[in-house]
Every structure is written in C-alpha cells, then in structure tokens.
Amino acid sequence: MTTVAARTQPRFNRIHGLVMLLAAVLLGLALAAPHAEAAGKQRVVAISPFAASAMIKMGVKPIAIGQTIGGSRRLDPRLRNVKTLKLSHPNGPNLEVMAKIKPDLVFSSTRWSKGTSAMKRLGIRVVYADPTGLGQVYPTIRKIGRKIGRSAQAGRLIASMKKRVNRATKPTTKHPKILVVLGIGTTAMAFLKNSWGGQLVRAAGGNLVTGGATNSGGFARLSDEVVVAQNPDIIVVVPHGNSDDIGQVADYIENNEAWQTTNAVKNGKVFVSVDNELLQAGTDVGQIIGKIRSKWLKNW
Amino acid sequence: MLFALVAAACASLAFGAVHIPLGEVLDTLFGRQVPETSKQIIEVLRLPRTVEAIVVGAALGVAGACLQGALNNPLASPDVIGVTGGAGFGAMLVILLSPASVALLPLSALAFGLLAALLVFLIGFTGRGGGNITRIILAGIAIAALFSAATAGLMSVYPDRVPNAVFFLVGGLTSTGWDNLETIWPYFAVGFVLAAFMIRPLDRLMLGDDVAASVGSRPRLIRLTAALAAAILASAAAAIAGLLAFLGLLIPHLVRLLGGTNNHSYVMPVSALAGAALLTAADTLARTIASPVEMPVGPFLVLLGVPLFLWLLRKAV
Structure with a gap:
C-alpha cells in the first residue's frame, strides 16, 4: 500500500501540473485573442x-x-x-x-x-x-x-x-561650437544638452554651447557674457511656430550688438531651423542629423 | 543713498557670468589694454546694462514719487494709471504676434504704455468732475484690466510662444548693448525734466487743493502734468526692462520712511537714487546667482526691497 501510494503520488502531481499549465495557456490565449482583434x-x-x-x-x-x-x-x-x-x-x-x-x-x-x-x-x-x-x-x-x-x-x-x-553619425573630425537658441525675444533661451535639438546637434558632431548650464526642461536663459566668452562658430535660431519670417530672424541675430563679436556672426554662420525639426521628435531623426551635418556643419 | 548706488554700480561692472579680474575691469573703463574678450564683455554687455539699470530704476522711483504726490495716494504706482497693463500688451503684440520684429518691442511697449495712460487721463481729467482723484484711479484700474485681459487673451492663443514673454512680464534687463537706450533716452529726458518741474507744485498740492489754489497753483494742471511725467517715465522703463512697476510703489515709501519727510525736493531725487541702487543691485544678483543662467530681476527686486521696507515700516510705527 505504502509502495503503491508512493509511486502514484508523483504521477498525480505531474498530471496536476500539466492541467494547470494547460489552463494557464488557455486563459492567456482567451485574454489575448480579443485584445489582438481589437488592436486591428x-x-x-x-x-x-x-x-x-x-x-x-x-x-x-x-x-x-x-x-x-x-x-x-x-x-x-x-x-x-x-x-x-x-x-x-x-x-x-x-x-x-x-x-x-x-x-x-x-x-x-x-x-x-x-x-x-x-x-x-x-x-x-x-x-x-x-x-x-x-x-x-x-x-x-x-x-x-x-x-x-x-x-x-x-x-x-x-x-x-x-x-x-x-x-x-559617422565619426567626424569637425566639432564646431554651436549655440542653438529658442525663439527670439528679449532673452535668448539656449538649448541645453538634454533638449531634443541639443541631442541632435551633438549627435551630428557639434559642440553645444551651454556654458555648463543644466535644467531639467532642456532650455535656459544663458548669459550673453558666456556667449561672448565661448564664442560659438555657428548660431542656430529655432523660431517658435511660424517660420515665415526666417530672413528677419537671421537679421535680428546678426544685428544683435551683444553677439556681433562672435565667430558665427562675423563669418555669417547664423542659420534658422525650420519645421520644428529641433523641437519636435520625429521618425526622421537620421535625416535631420544628416541635414545638421551637411548644411550647418559643412565648410566649417 | 549715493554711496549705495556707487557700490551697486561697481558690483554690477565687476561681477557677471564670466570672471574678469577687477584690474581688467578698471583697465577697460580707463581705456587701457586688456584681453579682447574682457573688453567686449565690459564695454558691450556690462556697462550698457549697468547704465540701463540706473536709468530705469531712477525713472521708476521718480514715477512713483510723482504719482503718489499727484494723486495724494500712498498706493499709487504706474499700475494705477494703466501704464503697466498697456506696456505689457504692447510687448506681447510683438513677442506673440510677430516675434521676428522683436527689435520693435521697446517702441511698442512704450507706445501702448502711453496710450493706456492717455486713455486714463481722457476719462479721468475731462468732463464734469474731471481731475477727481477717485475717478482717475478707477479709470486707471479699468483701463489696466482691459489691457491685461487682452494680454491674457493673446497668451492663450499663442501658448507655445509664451516662454519668450515671461521675462518681459516678470521684469528683467537684457544685454542688448546701447540700442534700447539710444532709442528711448529722449522719453526719459522729457520725463525727468517734467518731474523736476513738478517738485514745488507737488509740495503745494500736499497742503490740499484749496490751499494750493489760494496761492495761485492749478491743482488739476499739476496733477495732470505730474501724472504725465510718471506715465512717460514708467512707459520708457517698461520698454527697456519689462514690468517692474512694483519698484515705483516701493521706493518712494522707502525714501519717506528713511528721511522722515514728505517734501518732494527730498523724496523725488532720493527716490531716483534709491530706485537706481536697488535695481542695479537686484540685476547683479539676478545675473550672477545661477550663473551662467540669468534669472529675471523682478523677484530679486522684491526679495531685496520688501524686507528692508517692512523693517523700516515696523520701525516707523
């Protein structure tokens, strides 16, 4: 009796386990089926x-x-x-x-x-x-x-x-200093390393000018003194929304007395970003990084 | 007060986001040879900004003293005659509707600040009972509310552009070289000259309208001219430094409490010095405390001014 019971106990446990596993699989399928249908x-x-x-x-x-x-x-x-x-x-x-x-x-x-x-x-x-x-x-x-x-x-x-x-993002030897500013107004909001645009510029090989500023929002009102001292080679302006006034935006930056001594302004390297490409994430990440490198970082 | 202003101006020239040895600062100011970057920072950024802070602070101090004297009301400030609301709306028109034309911002703020004051004067000073203080103040509150509502409406239509407007609304100086002052200085000049001419008439007005009239003064004209001087000064200040009208309310009180007199030949010039010193000191703090990030000056102005004001108030009582 003892021997038979000892022999049948593991078999019972195995069958019990299989039944439980089958039930779990069936339950999972039952739950997943309507969900997959709904997804379509x-x-x-x-x-x-x-x-x-x-x-x-x-x-x-x-x-x-x-x-x-x-x-x-x-x-x-x-x-x-x-x-x-x-x-x-x-x-x-x-x-x-x-x-x-x-x-x-x-x-x-x-x-x-x-x-x-x-x-x-x-x-x-x-x-x-x-x-x-x-x-x-x-x-x-x-x-x-x-x-x-x-x-x-x-x-x-x-x-x-x-x-x-x-x-x-192929390795490059060109790492110009780039200041990216958001909008134009009485203050220049600089893109920091954790901003979307800042990350794209750095991925393209640019050396982002931030003066060491950090902010969880990704933007900070950077002191003009830091801009003059760090002397960016390229300035990119990201207008808010409407980019119809691109010419005016570039003119404003080029005529900003405080920044006129920078290499960017002296060498005419002030660019205006369009289509929210440095503000809004998209699936065109590779194209935008390529554009930054080919249009803004070229000839530097 | 003059000593405080000189100390604040020296600090403003000596400190900034970039460390420049004091010797180099002095060498730049005296035209001696210094590294090019230091020269640019001192000459193009710090010096114009320090001068702006002095002029704007003085303008707001005088504007507040003029208004409080003209309206015989200790709560009067550039807000009361609609200047702040108007200038804010003028600035928002440019920042939100046409950000690319931001070079026009000072002129737009100035124009709308003056327009708002003009509307208040038209309502407050014309017609039957014109010149009545309560009527002027109520007209000012209504016009200010009108422009504030328009500003809020614009901001809700263009929420993505609001961050650029914040620094103007909370008040702050910028490092744009001499451009702003070159455009706006005539308004400051007219405002200061008008205010200087109002010192004695405002003293007479303090005795009451009847007494002032009995010695040949014209209370309504004095009130209008003093308010006009305040409107010009406050609008010009807003054009350069955004909305810092609080300075106009605080400074004359502070000066009266310090000097223990309401005499305008004391209150007006000392308000100019105190306003200049406080704004210059607050701006230096705003530029350096979170360097290289610049903070708006408005909150620092309050942080510096209010404790001092409350301490004096408690002492006086």
Whole structure:
C-alpha cells in the first residue's frame, strides 16, 4: 500500500501540473485573442506628431492627428487628408471633440498631460508616445507597435531608422561650437544638452554651447557674457511656430550688438531651423542629423 | 543713498557670468589694454546694462514719487494709471504676434504704455468732475484690466510662444548693448525734466487743493502734468526692462520712511537714487546667482526691497 501510494503520488502531481499549465495557456490565449482583434480595429488618435509618423510607417492610419506647429513639410503625405485636431495648452485637444470622435486609444505627449485624466474619464486609453530624448526613440516605437498590434512592423521601422542614424553619425573630425537658441525675444533661451535639438546637434558632431548650464526642461536663459566668452562658430535660431519670417530672424541675430563679436556672426554662420525639426521628435531623426551635418556643419 | 548706488554700480561692472579680474575691469573703463574678450564683455554687455539699470530704476522711483504726490495716494504706482497693463500688451503684440520684429518691442511697449495712460487721463481729467482723484484711479484700474485681459487673451492663443514673454512680464534687463537706450533716452529726458518741474507744485498740492489754489497753483494742471511725467517715465522703463512697476510703489515709501519727510525736493531725487541702487543691485544678483543662467530681476527686486521696507515700516510705527 505504502509502495503503491508512493509511486502514484508523483504521477498525480505531474498530471496536476500539466492541467494547470494547460489552463494557464488557455486563459492567456482567451485574454489575448480579443485584445489582438481589437488592436486591428481600434480607433486611434495620434496627438503627438511622432506617434502619427510612426503609425503610418507601420501601415496604420490614425483617425485624427494633432496639429503640427511650424509647417507640415515633415508630415507624411499619407497623413495629409487625416482629420487634424487643434491643440491648446495645457489640455491638448478639445475634450468635446474627443468625446465626439470617440477614439479607443490616444497617443499623447506629457506636455498635454493635464487633459489625460479627462480623456480617461471619457473611456479613452491614453498612452504617452512622444520621446524627448534620442534614447527614447526606439523604445517608443516598440511601444506604439505593441499598442496597435504591429510589433513586427515596429521592428522593421527601427532597423531602417538605425541604418540612417548610423550613416548620419559617422565619426567626424569637425566639432564646431554651436549655440542653438529658442525663439527670439528679449532673452535668448539656449538649448541645453538634454533638449531634443541639443541631442541632435551633438549627435551630428557639434559642440553645444551651454556654458555648463543644466535644467531639467532642456532650455535656459544663458548669459550673453558666456556667449561672448565661448564664442560659438555657428548660431542656430529655432523660431517658435511660424517660420515665415526666417530672413528677419537671421537679421535680428546678426544685428544683435551683444553677439556681433562672435565667430558665427562675423563669418555669417547664423542659420534658422525650420519645421520644428529641433523641437519636435520625429521618425526622421537620421535625416535631420544628416541635414545638421551637411548644411550647418559643412565648410566649417 | 549715493554711496549705495556707487557700490551697486561697481558690483554690477565687476561681477557677471564670466570672471574678469577687477584690474581688467578698471583697465577697460580707463581705456587701457586688456584681453579682447574682457573688453567686449565690459564695454558691450556690462556697462550698457549697468547704465540701463540706473536709468530705469531712477525713472521708476521718480514715477512713483510723482504719482503718489499727484494723486495724494500712498498706493499709487504706474499700475494705477494703466501704464503697466498697456506696456505689457504692447510687448506681447510683438513677442506673440510677430516675434521676428522683436527689435520693435521697446517702441511698442512704450507706445501702448502711453496710450493706456492717455486713455486714463481722457476719462479721468475731462468732463464734469474731471481731475477727481477717485475717478482717475478707477479709470486707471479699468483701463489696466482691459489691457491685461487682452494680454491674457493673446497668451492663450499663442501658448507655445509664451516662454519668450515671461521675462518681459516678470521684469528683467537684457544685454542688448546701447540700442534700447539710444532709442528711448529722449522719453526719459522729457520725463525727468517734467518731474523736476513738478517738485514745488507737488509740495503745494500736499497742503490740499484749496490751499494750493489760494496761492495761485492749478491743482488739476499739476496733477495732470505730474501724472504725465510718471506715465512717460514708467512707459520708457517698461520698454527697456519689462514690468517692474512694483519698484515705483516701493521706493518712494522707502525714501519717506528713511528721511522722515514728505517734501518732494527730498523724496523725488532720493527716490531716483534709491530706485537706481536697488535695481542695479537686484540685476547683479539676478545675473550672477545661477550663473551662467540669468534669472529675471523682478523677484530679486522684491526679495531685496520688501524686507528692508517692512523693517523700516515696523520701525516707523
């Protein structure tokens, strides 16, 4: 009796374990199946231009996108006929409009976080998908891919982006000092190393002029004394929004008495960035780094 | 007070984001040979900024003294005649609607500051009962509210451009060389001269309208001229340094508490010196405390001025 019982006990445990495992697999499949189906059918709004661009490159068209500031040249042509939502601080899209178009999922940005809880109350899932640093680009694409059921396409997009970025960031011996300033006004807000534009400039080989300033926001009002002392070789101005006045913007910087002694102004190396390329993350990272190197860093 | 101003001006020239030995600062000022970068920083950045701080601080101190005397109201400041609201709106028009035309900002701030004051004077000084102090103050509050609402409206339409406007709104000097002063100095000159002419009439006005009239003064004209001088000075100050009207309220009180007299032949010039000294000192702090990042001067002005003011107030009581 003792021998039989001892022999049957492990067998019973093995069968019990198998049954449990099978149940767990079945439960997992049952939970995953409707989710995967929904991913194909769900109505997605991409407020962040990065998410809109990534989605369309993965073959999924959002039902609406957020407005792009500073021109629409970076917008994928396939998104041009998609409904565009106006965004306003700090909520992002108008919540009544969102309630009307009833998306299942919204790819948003932390800059619109104040509207997130209200969207959630409307029954909308909100996912932040707007990288603020180069290191977040590929993980964000993977996240978007997972949420819309296009993980394989996300992988392919990442591979192609990596190829372009690697080409654009080939080692260079040119490291000019570059000051990047946001907007023009009574104060110059300098891009710091942790800003999106600052990271792109450094990836292109530029030596970003920050005077050692740090700020979690990525921008700081840099002393003109530091600008004169560090003497940038290149100054890039990033206008707010509308870039129609590019000529005027460059003129203003070139005539700024405080900066006239810098190499950048003396040698006519004052450039104006367009299309929010140094402010707004996009899937065109490699192209923009390439542009910085070929247009601004060339002939230095 | 003169000593305080000289000390603040010396500190403003000696300290900045870039360390320059004191000897080099003095050599630059006396035209001797120094490294090119030090020369540029002193001549192009620090010197014009120090002069701006002195002129703007003096202008706001005098504007406050003029207004408090003219309106016989200790709470009067450039806010009360709408200048701050108007100048803020003028600046926002340029910064938010046409940022590329930022070179026009001082002129736009000046023009709208004066326009706001003009509207207040039109409402406050004309018609039946014109020149009544309560009417002038209420008209000022209404016009200021109107321009503030317009400014807020603009800011909500262009939220992405607001960061560039913040430094103007909280008040701050910039290192733009002599450009601003070259454009605005005539307004300062007119304002200071008008204010100087108002010293004796304002003293007579302190005795009351009836007494002033009995010795041949015209209270309504004195009030209007003094308020006009204050409006010109405050608008010119806002054109260069943004909205620092608080200085105009604080300084004359501080000066009266220090001197123990309301006499304008004392209050007006000493307010000019005190305003200049306080703004120059606050600007030096704002430039150096978080170097190389520059902070707006407004909060430092309050940090320096308010404790001193409260201490004097407590002592006086």
